[in-house]
Amino acid sequence: MSHKEGQGAASRAAAALAIQQVLEQGRSLNQALPQVTRNLAPRDKALCQQLCFGVLRQLPELNFLVSQLLDKPLKNKTSIIQWLMLVGTYQLVSMRVAEHGAVSATVEAAKLLKHKSLAGLVNGVLRNLLRRRDELLAQLAQREDLKHNHPRWLADAISQAYPDQASSIMAANNNQAPLWLRVNQHQTTGDNYRQQLDNAAISYAPDSPLPTAIQLDEAQDVTTLPDFGSGAVSVQDIAAQHAAWLLDAQPGESILDCCAAPGGKTAHILERTPSARVLAIDSDAQRLTRVHENLQRLQLAELDVRVQQGDASQPSTWAPKEPFDRILLDAPCSATGVIRRHPDIKWLRRASDIAELAQLQSQILEALWPHLRVGGTLLYATCSILPQENAEQIKDFCARHPDAIRLATHPDGSVDWQWLPGEHAGDGFYYAKLEKRA
Structure with missing residues (x-):
């Protein structure tokens, strides 16, 4: 084995390990990748990430192809080799790679993963795939149920909410997002x-x-x-960048930014209105370190900003006595609008999560509303595309609160602004703006 193939084997083995952690242990790719790529060179890290994203984007199709070549799936202690075969298959059907090199590096990866006895099986399956590729891809093309590469429940939920746009939404979810x-x-x-x-x-x-x-x-x-190091720019999707503009903090106002980590919106509020007084809270202490780091890099830490751990549904434990002029609630949600950036979301979410999340969003809205002054505004935002978490959530809240008046969010004057994935090259996102009347 050449040194180059040995290197390639490490990135493929790492990809199989990361995919196993997502699909068997329910870990996010964000958690899994840094751990499995710790000892890889930057180029191999990038390849490993590309392989993970690709496999998770096309999981149903890849499962179908591998199932045609194996008598039965590998389980338990050998399941890692099943995931490795998906990595190999993805390279041979969706990447422009040298086929011989891809096969031999994937076979070597089986040995790195301590399954030398299965290296021959991996080799046989991948070579068989190359021989039968056209025939298998023709079979795959007949499978309408696999084309969208989403779990059934999510495909159904999207189709129900957006009958005319469902196929374009799911296609956008499986494309790479641009860098804003x-x-x-x-x-x-x-x-x-x-x-x-x-x-x-x-x-x-x-x-x-x-x-x-x-x-x-x-x-x-x-x-x-x-x-970048001195804070001239940040990475933030165009849909999320609208939050600070819609919140429209004014000089000297007191602003609450809820569920603030990793701090992109907190920073944007201060960049637009440096004299605003901002309290940024998040329940996750670990992620709050990211808020501090971002404020430092962007040279905003010396402004009037407090970062504090706090549960948005329990403001009595952290909120000051004085009500806020404006509240930004970037609510915990299904993240179904950012699948193109996080393809693992498709496989980590469950249908039952949606009702639970909607319940939590409702609790947080109820808890925060008394902490908004009369005449103040609350901007509700999610990176979801499901109506239960968005338009329906706000409609129900306003029905319970006659003092909540809806303000326009969309440039055309509409009160609901639902971005769909890929619209204006942005993520899926939702905005509603409420003013508190006497």
């Missing part, structure tokens, strides 16, 4: 930063719906962007 930047207005302007990108020969889309938003033509390592 948010320019830090506290330091520079969109025009200035575009000039810096021009100077660095980094290409971007010519127009943008927000003055501080820039869509790069190609994804890249953000730490290499001009002045």
Whole structure:
């Protein structure tokens, strides 16, 4: 085995391990990847991530192909080799790779995973796939039920909510999301930063719906962007960037940012309105360290901002006596709008989660409403596309609270703004804005 194949084997073995953690142990890819790629070179890390994303995007189709080549699936102690075969299959049907190299590196990965006795099986399955590829792909094309590559319950929920757009939503979910930047207005302007990108020969889309938003033509390592380290820009999807604009904090106002980690929206509020007084809370102490890191990098930590651990459904344990002028509630949700960035969401969510999440959202809304001053506004946001968590949630809340008046969020004057994945090149997102009347 050449050194290059040995390297390639490590990234394929790592991908199989990460996929196993997601599908067998219910861990997120964000948790699994750093652990399994710890000892890999940057290029191998990138390949491992690409393989994981690809397999999780196309899981039903890949399962079908492998099932045609194996008498029965490998389970228990040998299940890791089942996942490795999906990694191998993905390379041979969806990636432009040298076939011989991909097969031999995947076979070597079986040995790295301490299943030397199954290396021959992996080799046989992948070579058989290459021989029968056209025939198997023709069979796969007949399987309408597998084409969307979503679990049945989620495909049904999307089809029910969006009968005309369901297939385009699911297709968007399986595509790679673009990289959006948010320019830090506290330091520079969109025009200035575009000039810096021009100077660095980094290409971007010519127009943008927000003055501080820039869509790069190609994804890249953000730490290499001009002045990234000193806080000139952050990575934030265009849909999420609308939060701070819609909240529209005014100088000197007291703002509550709920469920604030990792701090993108907190920072954006301060970038737009440096004299606002912001309290950012999140229940996850570990993720709050990310808020502190982001505020430091963006040079916002010296402004009037407090970051504190707190449960949004229990404000009596952390909220000050004075009510807030504005509240941003980026509510815990199914994250069904950001599947293109997190393909593991499709396989980690359960149908039963949705009602539980809707119940939690309702509890949080009820708990926070008394902490908003009369005349103040609450912006409700989720990265979900399911009506139960969005339009229906707000409709029910307003029915219970006659003092909640709905304000326009959409540029056309509508009170509901539901982004669908891929719309305006953004993630799936929802906004509703409520004003508290006497």
